[in-house]
Amino acid sequence: MRCSEEGKQDTRMGIVEALGRPVRGHNLTAEETKALTGLIRDRSIVILSSDKGRSTVVMDKGDYEDKATTLLQDKNTYVVVPVDPSARLQRKVEGELNKLKEARLITERKWSRMRPGDSMIPKFYGLPKVHKKGVTIRPESSERMLNNSADFVERLRGINMEEDGCLVSFDVKAMFTSLPQGLLRQAALSTVESSREFLEKEKLTAKELIGLVDLYLDSTFFKFRDKIYHQEVGTPMGSPISVVLAEMAMQRYEEEVLEDAPPSLKLWVRWTARQPNVKIDGRRPDAPRVTVPFLKGVSEVAARLLRKHGLEVAHKPRNTLHGTLTKGIDAESQAGVRCKDCETHYVGETGKRLETRVQEHQRSVGRRDMISAIHDSKALRGY
Structure with a gap:
């Protein structure tokens, strides 16, 4: 402008x-x-967004945790790990990014934006599926695509249906957490290899891109209560990369299925939520x-x-x-610092790790940072 x-x-x-x-x-x-x-x-309840409909749901906390625990008991999908892998994964991501920067496959600016810092394992939570019986919870962490209902109506124009014809709608159950990772890799590889324009623009080989996909799929850790889990199958809900990978996998799956589709199939379309x-x-x-x-x-x-x-x-x-x-439901961490010489008590809220925030306060006091409430208190009282 x-x-x-x-x-x-x-x-x-x-x-x-x-x-x-x-x-x-x-x-x-x-x-x-x-x-x-x-x-x-009220600590006896949890208040969440519903899976669909933009409504607000109030659930008994015990009921919510029981449903989440039942979901995580699927040993084929979720495995408990003994230690927090955040630091190891951060070093691994930094190493891959450094290789790409040194090879001049990504710019300094992209490297700086993608470089992780103060990594913290994500928290698991569920969105109540109130449109289905029993109030289950959903985990969060192409030319056949439809833009909206108007686009669907337009595609139906000119199609002549027989009297015994019917309209069928399919819904993929737990798509993000059920797609085999082998299928996700193959779908990503075939999509990348067929997109010469993308490869030329990004200056990356298909092998390098798939290596980054493997790194992403190996990083699906999360925390619920006091346990850390690794998701062995599919991609995590809530990640923008999951949407892209799942879309590639569905396109590949549809191509295989539609090769054997009967001639009576008049139209096949897929809808995803995107801005027209x-x-x-x-x-x-x-x-x-x-x-x-x-x-x-x-x-x-x-x-x-x-x-x-x-x-x-x-x-x-x-x-x-x-x-x-x-x-x-996913509140930030709260921490307090009490002065050992008086009744002053500092209470703060942060989305960072507790040890990181404590170190920042210590540095603020050391360099006499005037925007630090703890330094202000120390300067005012002289101790």
Whole structure:
């Protein structure tokens, strides 16, 4: 987006003026706030997002853990490991990335962005499948593809069905955690080898790419309660690479199956959740666009000012009941530091490993970092 200095200044002044106006706080009553706080603090329940439908599910914690434990008792898929492999895997990934950088197969920038740091094993959690009987939980960690329902209707045009014809829908059960890793490797290899444009662009050989796929498939560790598991089959839920690998495997599987399909098969399509390339409210999908939290009285002004310069603004809520309630299932670590000479008690929250955060506090005190609350306390009291 290009903008003159005068336009930039007008935009800044308009937003600053809007920020100076009184802003109304949240719209919850005192009783609603108290009830919400009680739900968050209740340790006998877990509050999660549902697998489908964007709904919020409240489950008894014991029931939830029993279902998760039952799922993890599948010895063919999950194996308990005795030690945390995070440090070993981090060194292995760093070694592979260093080889690619030294061979000039990836740039310094890509190497820096992909290089892991302070690795911590992911936590396992389940999403309740409320659309199915019994409330099970799902693990998280092509030309035949459909964009949306409108695309499906368009493909049906011109197809003449016999009177005894029927529409059949198939659903792959636990696809990500059931696909054989051999199939995933072969599908990835055939897809890469057939994409000369990709190989030329990335400057990687098919062997090098498959080596990275093997490294990924060997890194499927997670933690539940106090145990660490390794997933022996399939790919982990929640990873963007899992979606790509599963898509490649399904394409390969479909090609083999459809070779023997009967002539009476009129149409075969597959749907995946992805954003269609369509106009939104008359705007081009490739127009510069930014998503920011909504703040009444400010966001409207900012959107109007930025639209003058060709930048579209989309708003998202700052806080929602769903987001507030469901974030506790994978909560960040909380730690406290108590002064040995007085009653001062520092409490912090972090997504990093505890030992890493403690080391950061120690360095902050050593270099007299003024943004550190612990250093401020030490400087104020002189000890």
